[in-house]
Each structure stands twice: as C-alpha cells, then as structure tokens.
Amino acid sequence: MTTAQTQGIKKYVVVYLALVVLTAVQFFVGYQNLEGGALIVRMLTFGGIETVLVVLFLMNLSTEKRSFFNFFVFFMLFVLTTMNIIWTDSFRLLVFRLTNTGPS
C-alpha cells in the first residue's frame, strides 16, 4: 500500500469514526423521550453534520470543480427548502380538523 493510499484511508477512517459516534449519540438522544420540537431540532442537527461529512469527504464533493460544487449545493438547498412548504400546511389540518359532523 502506498503512502498516498494510507493517507487517503486514514481520512476515511476518521470520517467513519465521526459518523459512528454521531449515530450512537443520535440513538442515545432517541431513547431520551424528548418532546417533538426538541427532538426534531437535535435529529436534524445530527443529520446535517452527517450529510456534510458524507457528501464532502466520502463522496469527495470537496475535490470536484468549484462550479459543480456550487451547482450541487445551491440547487439542492433551494429544492429541499421549497419542498418544506408542503408539510407546514399540516398545522392547519391539526387545528381545523375535519370531522364527520359537517355543517347541517
């Protein structure tokens, strides 16, 4: 195995260990019976960090040309953000729940 190969694998092992630790903490938090909002914020935070680690270092997006990096990141952030408009309507449904007894 060459020195460059060993260096590359070292980087991957570090990212792998970080992902294992983050996931273990995620499971620990899952067992804490936290309320909805607090749990979602924590899970999304862990998910965000894991995404950055996987996409940048394991999928090697960090080594791609800057223009492709920008295309991927901004396009995906825009699409994923706008897609979140859909589910916020569920609050309306939760408050103004449709019932079987409609207006007479």
Add this chain to the structure above:
Amino acid sequence: MTEATMSHAASSPHTPQVFEESPFSIPSKKLAMWLFIMSDIMTLAACFAAYAFLRNSTPDWPRPFHSVTIVAVMTFLMLTTCLTMLIGLQAAQAGDKAGAFRWIMVTGAGGLVFALLHIREWMQMMAEGVGMFHNPWGTSAFGAAYYIITGFSLLHIGVGSIALLIVGIRYQGGRYKANDIEIMNLYWQFVTLAWLFIVPAVYLMNMAR
C-alpha cells in the same frame, strides 16, 4: 469566429470540432450518477415531506418501537460498508485489482446482510399486525408511511448490493475500470446517507414512552 465559420468547422471532417468547454470538468458517467443522486434526493425528500405532513397532522400517531437494537446493528453495518467501499475504491485507483475486488465483495455482502435484516424487521412488524392500511395502535397512515420510507432504503440497498457484486466481478474481468468503482462508491455513500435520515425519522422519533 462567426456563426457561419463555426458551423463549417463543426461539419467539416478535416477540422477539429468546436465545442464549449465543460463547466464542471467531470466525466460524463460520473455526472450522470450525480444527477441521478440529485433526483433521488428529491424523491426521498418528497417522501419525507408527505411523512412530516401525516405525522404532524395526526394526534394519535403510533409510537410502537420499544427497542431499536436491530436497527442500530443495521446502521453500524451500513456505516462499515461505506468504509469498506472506500478501501476498495482506493485499491482500485492504486491498481490493486485483487484488493479492490475483495473489498467490493465485502461491501456487497454487507449490503445483502442489511437487506436480510431489513426484511426480518418488516416480517416482525407484519407479525405485530402492521399492514399498509391498518395497525393495532392508531392512525392507519402509519403503516403506509413506514413501509414506503423504509422500502425506499430496502430497494436502493438491495439493488445496490447486487449491482456492486456485478461491478466487482466485471472489474476483475477487466470490463470495468476504477472510474466505474468510483461511480458505485457515490451511489453507495448516498444510500447510506439516506438510511441515516430514515432511522431518526421513522424509528427514533417513534420510540414507545
């Protein structure tokens, strides 16, 4: 160069063709995989948006999971296959054909074990009475959401494992090159990342109290 001369240069068999330089400088197969991953992210995000809608608007959403030990084992397995895949890729890029083949096979086998554990998990849920449109605990939408979102992962990892085994065998046979292993690596890292989002959304946020 005018439009007429460009057109002439492009059509003449004796002169080099004039093309716009690729803005991304990325091989076409790799770009195709990145675009596939981007479209797949959108599919998964749509599933999550629908799930979040159902989950948030349903007061009696079930919380059926008492223990997620098997899910933790599955997650650890998938993370480990990410590393074995990368070791295989490094070996392929260094020209170590035997090493690359061995690690790709380990990754594919890991994926198949994951798929088997996943099917076992489904069988347990079915044995507890969870179907697509009914379950013993609460809203009927739970089953549909559970099977569709986890099914996304099962389908991708199952198909990916078989593809890995095929690519590994063809790589050893000389038909595929290290670039093809790199493309499979992109896919494999993505399906693992998708699983890392599915676990908290489906299992950890539905733990029994």
